[in-house]
Amino acid sequence: MVLTIETNQKPTLKQLTDEEIMLAIATGKIELLSILFDRYHVRMYNYFNKMVCNKMVSEDLTQDVFIKVIKYRTSYKNGNFAAWLYTIARNIFSSHYQKTKKERSNLIDDDKLDANETLVSESNQEELEHLQKALLKLSNSDRELIVMHRFQEIKYEQIAQIIGSTENAVKVKVHRALKKLKEIYFQNNN
């Protein structure tokens, strides 16, 4: 299967596909994981950061993804690696979300303030700050779709594979989520 996500592969690294490397890891060459880490950790980190809006937590969750890759390496069966990795990331996010549900219900406003602070520090990014606010008002599943489609630039076909849906259904869902987000965004602007 051809990768639909561009990998930030350096030419000096082994010119192997993610799948070839992952299969080697599954057979015990764990040290090769550092190649996949280099290729994916920024995207994983940004996925979490968009979802939870907390840099520290996002770094921890990214680390968890690669720990899980080692733990479940033998269950990898030659499928699209990126899809498999995002499936792990989604599970980690959802268990993190469940774990922090109680705290969040009390602290949700503080969370948002924290999120704002991090963005306010860069004064020229008012728009993005506003967008982040709007994003946080979306449901997890809508936010996730936008993060994967717009920020991570994952193709519809692959999102369908990750969330277990069809390409057309994903297309419709992404459009609806974007529309919702746009409405929230402009509503608050005015």
Place this chain on the structure above:
Amino acid sequence: MECRDIENKLNDYLEDNLSEIEKSEVEHHLKTCANCQQELAELKSFLAVLDNDTMETPSANLKLNFEQMLAQEIERHNPKVVQLKPKTDWKSYLRVAASILIVISAFLLGKYQPNKTSSIEKNTAQVLTLLEDNSASKRILAVNNAEEFTSKNTKIIEALINRLFFDKNTNVRLAAAEALSKFSSEELVRDALIKSLETDKSTIVQIEVITILSKIQEKRAIKPMEKMLENEETPQYVKQQLELNLSTLL
């Protein structure tokens, strides 16, 4: 086509994901519909905002922590690598040397210790003990075993003669007589057989001894045999045996 349908296609229109037909349909609609024009403009600026959002770079801690974790995992999954490190432990060499020394000294100790009992002597003692056993069958077994010994073993021969004279069981005496016939070159044995012929009351033993004595051509047996022939108490079949064997001796 309704505005609603067009609206849903505006995303793909901006991303240039539509077929030529769909594209011209959307463009045709946009020319006439102010609402959808505004919608498109909004969407365009909104997507521009989204596209402005670039990926953040995580702190260096993430990579450091990952490398630490990976190193631990590699060590955990390949413990053999750790074991292959050369050992400079002199104590283990000392242990090996000590165990070799113990084996060698044990071997030498065994080799130079005087043999108290050879295997033949051991067997002799065993047979001699068995010959005195309470069970008749075991005594017979011992007598049969005694045949295996060479004639020089006087202890065994003496024991066998003892059986021939004094054993209460006829079968043991019979077996002893048979066994003694193997040692007939010994004077001691010949004397014993002749004496047995004179003294033994069992006709079976008598017949056996008569046969043995004629076989070994013991001339001294003629006298006692003739005496037996004259004796009226001697049974008829023993007499027949005596006549038969006397002829070979004379």
